Amino acid sequence: MFIELDLQSDTPLYTQLADQLTEGIASGELKPGDPLPSIRRLAEDLGINLHTVNKAYNLLKQEGLLQVHRKTGVIVQPDGMPGVTEAFEAKLRRQLRSLAAAAAVRGMAEEVFAQESKSVYRDIITNRGGE
Amino acid sequence: MFIELDLQSDTPLYTQLADQLTEGIASGELKPGDPLPSIRRLAEDLGINLHTVNKAYNLLKQEGLLQVHRKTGVIVQPDGMPGVTEAFEAKLRRQLRSLAAAAAVRGMAEEVFAQESKSVYRDIITNRGGE
DNA sequence: TGTTTGTTATATTACATATATAACATATAT
DNA sequence: ATATATGTTATATATGTAATATAACAAACA
Incomplete structure (x- = not known):
């Protein structure tokens, strides 16, 4: 890797x-x-x-x-990955919140922001470089 | 405020x-x-x-x-908010990438991650507390 | 003239990051 | 048994950031 x-x-x-x-x-x-x-x-x-x-x-x-x-x-980890705990959810939301606010204030629409999120996620899964 | x-x-x-x-x-x-x-x-x-x-x-x-x-x-700022620049896009993607990887590895599905993003964004716009 | 504003400068404390050595205990191979 | 490589722990040091505490400055306003 x-x-x-x-x-x-x-x-x-x-x-x-x-x-x-x-x-x-x-x-x-x-x-x-x-x-x-x-x-x-x-x-x-x-x-x-x-x-x-x-x-x-x-x-x-x-x-x-x-x-x-x-x-x-x-x-x-061979014994199963950790799941989506409450703590993780909270942390994720907190960090997403900061990004969403910065995006929203610059006029990036809700759907565009969600689409970016989806796109980045897919990028990781499909193992691409990143751009 | x-x-x-x-x-x-x-x-x-x-x-x-x-x-x-x-x-x-x-x-x-x-x-x-x-x-x-x-x-x-x-x-x-x-x-x-x-x-x-x-x-x-x-x-x-x-x-x-x-x-x-x-x-x-x-x-x-009264003279118009800054837009979505290339630099901002890149920074946003970089940070989203870290969150998406952490979510994906815990088994959070792509649609769920995108939905979380959308939900958090809406939360900000509609001026709710956060939970 | 006096007050309030943002700005700049110095100093100090605490903490995080990253490095450099060194040593330790343990499991594996020779 | 001996040597080796593993993660672990302990110090020490250098650098940078975060936050605080004072102090002073220049400019705008009442």
Whole structure:
């Protein structure tokens, strides 16, 4: 799986990494049970620090997307992905709210905003680059 | 206009403030030309520092949502709101992408995600509380 | 003249990000 | 047993952001 980090971005490296791994799982490129590179290995490949990768892995572990086994290494959650919890719904709505307000104030219509959402979602599932 | 800040949130205060002002404009509660409280006044009312309010106002000024006149004070952009620029589209897509991936990986269907987006958008426009 | 406005400057505190080393405990392979 | 590679934990450091606290400035208005 190809991962690209933008050092200039205002999004933290560990967040970028976690996001891209999440996309990989969502698209099916990474399947349940698939092994991920070791912390040190991935850090080496990406040219970043061990702890930054560790932070991203742990974030996804907290969310239930990864399992981290001592010595066995890190694998994609094989026992079923987490569902849409109340907490997740609330968080999603909160973040969507910020985006929707910015879109609405610029005159982007409701249907266009919804269509953008649908389009972006599909883009991830069909494993396209993004544009 | 009622503004509520969550000191426990991981979202910075100036971001929360800018978001809520944006929602106010999007919903029509704040109309073009409407005056906003002075920096010091709002800071006092919210119980936060002058510079935090200033940062929020300047952010919205940069985005073209506010006009800041010396002594006249701060008003909602009267000369037409900014449109949907390429840059905004790109930024919106980037942020939606992260949300869509998190939703998809938890099994939220494309239509449900789009419906959530539409629902949240409508919530803002119709000026409801949020839940 | 005095007050209020946004603006700018400095300083301080706290926290997050990212890095650099180092060491530890454990499971696997040799 | 020995070596190796794994995730984990602990320090330390540098940098940047967020938020606060004062203070002063220039300009507009009553």
